[in-house]
Structure formats: structure tokens, C-alpha cells
Amino acid sequence: MENFTPVPALAGGVLIGLASVWLLAANGRIAGISNILHGLFARAPGDLAWRAWFIAGLIAAGFLWHALGLAPAPRSGFGLGWAAAAGLLVGYGTRMSNGCTSGHGVCGLGRLSLRSLAAVVVFMLTGGIAVYVVRHLIGVAS
Amino acid sequence: MNARLSALGAGLLFGIGLWLSGMANPRKVLDFLDVAGNWDPSLLLVMGGAVAVTLAAFRPVAKWPRPLLAPQFVLPALKEIDAPLVIGAAVFGLGWGIGGYCPGPALTALANLSVEPFVFVAAMVAGGLLESVTHRQGR
Numbered sequence: 654m655e656n657f658t659p660v661p662a663l664a665g666g667v668l669i670g671l672a673s674v675w676l677l678a679a680n681g682r683i684a685g686i687s688n689i690l691h692g693l694f695a696r697a698p699g700d701l702a703w704r705a706w707f708i709a710g711l712i713a714a715g716f717l718w719h720a721l722g723l724a725p726a727p728r729s730g731f732g733l734g735w736a737a738a739a740g741l742l743v744g745y746g747t748r749m750s751n752g753c754t755s756g757h758g759v760c761g762l763g764r765l766s767l768r769s770l771a772a773v774v775v776f777m778l779t780g781g782i783a784v785y786v787v788r789h790l791i792g793v794a795s
Numbered sequence: 796m797n798a799r800l801s802a803l804g805a806g807l808l809f810g811i812g813l814w815l816s817g818m819a820n821p822r823k824v825l826d827f828l829d830v831a832g833n834w835d836p837s838l839l840l841v842m843g844g845a846v847a848v849t850l851a852a853f854r855p856v857a858k859w860p861r862p863l864l865a866p867q868f869v870l871p872a873l874k875e876i877d878a879p880l881v882i883g884a885a886v887f888g889l890g891w892g893i894g895g896y897c898p899g900p901a902l903t904a905l906a907n908l909s910v911e912p913f914v915f916v917a918a919m920v921a922g923g924l925l926e927s928v929t930h931r932q933g934r
Contacts, residue, residue: 656823656826656833656835656837657835657836657837658817658835658837659837659840661815661816661817662816662817662837662838662840662841662844663840663841663843663844664815664816664844665811665812665813665814665815665816665817665818665841665844666812666816666840666841666842666843666844666845666846666847667812667844667845667847667848668808668809668811668812668815668816669809669812669813669816669841669844669845670812670844670845670846670847670848670849670852671808671812671848672805672806672808672809672812673805673809673845673848673849673853674848674849674852674853674856675801675804675805675808676801676802676805676809677852677853677856677857677862677868678852678856678859678862678863679796679798679801679805679862679863679864679865680798680801680802680805680862680864680865681861681862681864681865681866681867681868681869682802682865682868682869683869683870683871684805684809686809686897686898686899686902687887687897687898687923690898690902690919690920690923691923691927694920694923694924694927695927702798702799702802703798703799703802704802706799706800706802706803706806707802707803707805707806707809708806708902709803709806710802710803710804710805710806710807710808710809710810711806711807711809711810711813711899711902711903712810712902712903712905712906713803713806713807713810713906714806714807714808714809714810714811714813714814714903714906715810715814715819715903715904715905715906715907716906717807717810717811718810718811718814718819718906719906719907723814724814724819724906724907725820727904727907727909727911727912728820728821728822728895728909728911729909731821731894731911733910733911733914735893735894736894736911736912736914736915736918737914737915737917737918738890738893738894738918739890739891739893739894739895739896739915739918740890740894740896740901740914740915740916740917740918740919740921740922741890741918741919741921741922741925742886742887742889742890742893742922743887743890743891743894743896743897743898743901743915743919743922744890744918744919744920744921744922744923744924744925744926745883745886745887745890745922745923745925745926746882746883746884746885746886746887746888746889746890746922746926747883747887747898747919747923748883748922748923748926748927749879749882749883749886749887749926749930750879750880750881750882750883750884750886750887751871751873751879751880751883752884753887753897753898753899754842754891754897754898754899755809755897755898755899757884758842758845758846759842759845759846759849760849760853761871762846762849762850763846763848763849763850763852763853764849764853764854764857764870765850765854766871766874767874767876768873768874768875768876768880771876771880771881771884772880772881772883772884773884775881775884775885775888776884776885776887776888776891777828777888778885778888779884779885779886779887779888779889779892780828780888780889780891780892781828781829781830781892782888782889782892783828783888783889783890783891783892783893784825784828784829784832784892784893785829785831785892787892787893788825788829788832789831789832795821795822795825795893795894795895
């Protein structure tokens with residue numbers, strides 16, 4: 654567990670929670686990233702702007718982190734076929750279940766939603782299974 | 796402040812939280828899910844810190860007459876634990892455990908300007924569109 658980083662993990666988590674409260678208090682919206690993204694390709698035109706601006710902020714944070722020299726070296730050597738397969742499953746699954754780690758995890762648990770709790774238990778479980786199969790049984794370096 | 800600027804700021808803060816916490820790094824996410832490997836429990840604290848804040852603030856805020864910059868709150872109406880929820884969450888988890896990205900970290904990792912997150916995000920959008928054309932009947 655030498656890779657355990659409790660202080661930044663907790664502090665970053667608090668910022669994620671504060672950002673979610675901010676979006677609810679100011680914009681009246683749930684900070685569920687998958688729903689914000691999928692809605693860009695589904696909703697009425699009047700509903701697009703806040704989604705696009707939120708995602709722009711999310712991406713800008715990455716550029717800021719790189720500019721400050723704080724970003725870890727990007728992963729290399731992970732097969733793009735695996736990345737594509739993973740992306741397809743994440744996109745399909747989050748749209749089907751209406752949420753992801755943020756919508757069901759951060760926001761749903763905060764709303765005491767049993768539906769979200771069920772989703773979190775299921776995706777943690779299958780996430781653990783997938784990483785076991787891919788890293789230990791197939792032997793992919795990820 | 797207008798609603799768009801507010802959404803931009805919320806996204807920026809959310810993204811900073813992802814980077815600070817380590818969640819924008821897919822290796823760290825996979826080290827959390829990999830309980831049989833060199834397990835890294837950090838993400839428990841990310842989730843714990845975030846949920847502590849939303850648990851404290853969401854319910855009081857949602858009781859306000861209206862949000863500060865929008866006409867009304869838009870909250871999920873679904874309550875039932877149904878098959879699309881469980882199957883969808885299971886499929887999402889598989890993808891998360893393969894790639895180490897959930898949607899927020901994948902989007903903010905676009906700033907790495909490496910090919911991998913672009914491939915992941917394009918596939919994620921395609922997966923969502925595929926779901927909407929194959930599974931939307933009667934919903």
C-alpha cells in the first residue's frame with residue numbers, strides 16, 4: 654500500500670463534492686458526468702449550453718494541472734483496442750443506468766438514493782472482476 | 796454571475812478535484828479496483844470526502860425554492876432498482892475496470908493530449924449513442 658495517498662485523495666474528494674453542490678445550488682443540476690455528456694447528444698438545444706460549459710471547465714482543469722507541472726506522466730503502452738472497448742462499455746452502461754461514479758456515486762449517495770447505492774455496489778463489483786481478469790488472468794499491463 | 800460561467804466554474808473545480816485526488820490517473824483507479832494486486836485504497840477517501848460534502852449539503856439545498864441562477868431544480872425522478880439500472884451499472888463497471896477511466900476522468904485526461912483518452916472518449920460517446928438507439932424503446 655505504498656501507493657496510498659490519503660491526504661490529496663480526501664482533499665480532492667472534498668473539492669469534487671463542493672463542485673457538485675455548487676452545480677446543484679447555482680444551476681439546479683446534478684453533477685453526473687455521464688448524463689451531462691450524453692445529454693449533449695440527446696437533449697433539446699436549449700439544454701446544451703450548461704453541459705458544454707461544464708465539460709469545458711472539466712477539460713480546462715486538466716490543462717491547468719499540466720501547466721502547473723502537477724500532472725503525472727500519461728499512461729503509455731495500454732492498447733488502444735482495450736481503450737476503445739472500455740470506452741464503449743462505459744458509454745453504453747452509463748447511459749443505460751443513467752449514471753456513473755459521479756451521478757450515482759457522489760451525487761446519488763448524497764441524496765440517499767437506494768437506486769444509486771445499488772448501482773455503486775454493482776459497478777464496483779464488476780469493476781473489480783474486470784481488472785482481475787484483464788490484469789491477472791489475461792496479463793495486460795494497465 | 797451567469798449560469799454558463801457558473802457551469803464552467805463548477806466543471807473546473809470538479810476537474811481540479813479529480814486531478815488532486817489522483818482519479819484522473821487510470822493506473823491509480825485500477826490499483827484501487829485491483830484488490831488482488833498492489834491495492835491502493837485512496838479512492839475510498841476520494842469517494843468518502845465527496846459524499847461527506849454532498850450528504851451534508853444536497854438535501855438542504857434541494858429544499859430551496861429555486862437554484863441561484865436557474866428557474867428550477869432538475870432532479871432524477873427514477874426510484875426503482877430495475878433491470879436497466881443493474882445491467883447498465885454492471886456494463887459500466889466492466890469498462891471502468893478494463894480502462895481505468897470513468898466519464899469525468901476520461902474527459903479531463905483529454906488534456907494529456909495523448910491518443911488514449913481521445914480513443915476512450917470517442918468510444919464512450921459512441922457507446923452512449925448505441926444504447927440510445929438500441930435500448931430506448933418504451934423508456
